[in-house]
Amino acid sequence: MEKNKPVFSVLITTKNRLSNLRFTLGKIQYLLNRTDVECIVFDDGSTDGTCVFIKKNYPDIILLSNPFSKGLIYCRNQMLNQTKANFAISLDDDPHFISDNVLQNIEKHFAANPKCGVIACRIFWGLEEPNNTFSKEKTERTRGFVGCGHVWNMDAWRAIPKYPEWFVFYGEEEFASFQLFKKGWEIHYLPELFVHHRVDIKSRKNNADYQIRLRRSLRSGWYLYFLFYPLHLIPRKMGYSIWMQLKLKVFKGDFQALKALFLAFTDVVRNVPKIIKNKNSLRVEEFKKYQQIPTAKIYWKPQKSI
Structure with a gap:
């Protein structure tokens, strides 16, 4: 039996964005403190002291690094192929969770939905947190997910080809969504998992x-x-x-x-x-069924609570 096999793995890729990474790690510290959670950070050729910072301040984080950049998709593949966890939480270096019961909701949803291969998070894009987090949205199947906030059922990841590293940046999530569909796996949008992506679009x-x-x-x-x-x-x-x-x-x-x-x-x-x-083309009938699935929910905006 594997000793201390994690249930959850938090995967973060970064490059020369130490201030963002420092903020994110601080915000998710409560997750990293748990014994059933591991965290893997992949430093893709940074020159801003990222590796030194992680080694000094987060000795329990599994640190991977490239001497020179090999791209976001390469790093994601390496982390997903290395982890032994049941579920892999994929974040960029500039988002963090602002909802409660993150891990409980992940485990509960996958247990209740055995065909779910990926959970897509609800994501707010903006430099400041939203003025409210209320949402009337319900869990639903979608066609895709967003790279900065999603969770893999690792059984699904191992059932499909890895991300295409020759894409370099963009498109890997859509690639995976097609492959998951071909293999009978589903992507579910779970609004209870709420992520703040700290960017100005x-x-x-x-x-x-x-x-x-x-x-x-x-x-x-x-x-x-x-x-x-x-x-x-x-x-x-x-x-x-x-x-x-x-x-x-x-x-x-x-x-x-x-x-x-x-x-x-x-x-x-x-x-x-x-x-x-x-x-790996879809047949005409397969494509029609795929197109009937709602598109990925990328941008969430605050809603009135009444």
Whole structure:
């Protein structure tokens, strides 16, 4: 029998964001204090002293590190493949839970729903906590989940291919959702698990990495078309995706978007061999059933409690 096998594992990937990581670890300290919880932090080539900070202040955390960056998806794969826990809580370095009974709700939901492979958390995006946390939302099956706050049933993780590291950033959750669907697993949105993601979405367009984020977002969507969509739908989906970028961004003077479009297309061409190798298309009837599942619930906004 394995000694002190954890029930829960908290997985966090970080790179040069020590202040965010420090804040997050402080907020979830009450989880890390439990004997049935392990925490794995993967430092993806930081140069800001992240490893030193973890070793000094959190000696019980399992610290993994890359001497140079290998990407978010590589790190997530490594952590998920290493943990022996039953359930893996995946967080970025800038979200934390603001709901009570986190672990109890996770264990209870998986026990009551054996086909549930991933729990998608309710997520509030903003620099400050919401003025209230009340929600009328109910638990429901969804098509996807958000990377910054979700929980894996590790039996489901081991039943599907690992995240595609050649995506680099963006799209891995959608990749997993298709694979889970093919294997008969479900994704459930559980609003009782409430996460505060401390980011300012509106300011991202002005960030220096806007173009590379758009490029990666576009190409990951296109990868998914070629990997999973029935063949006859791909040209129309590709054409619509390109047209909307032109209409909403390029024709309005956003020439960073034009460059991102071109580079994303070259990425797809370059990765054709990987697309062919990993192709797992849904049949037409499968795709129709998949499309009937509600889309991922990404952004939650405060609601009136009365």
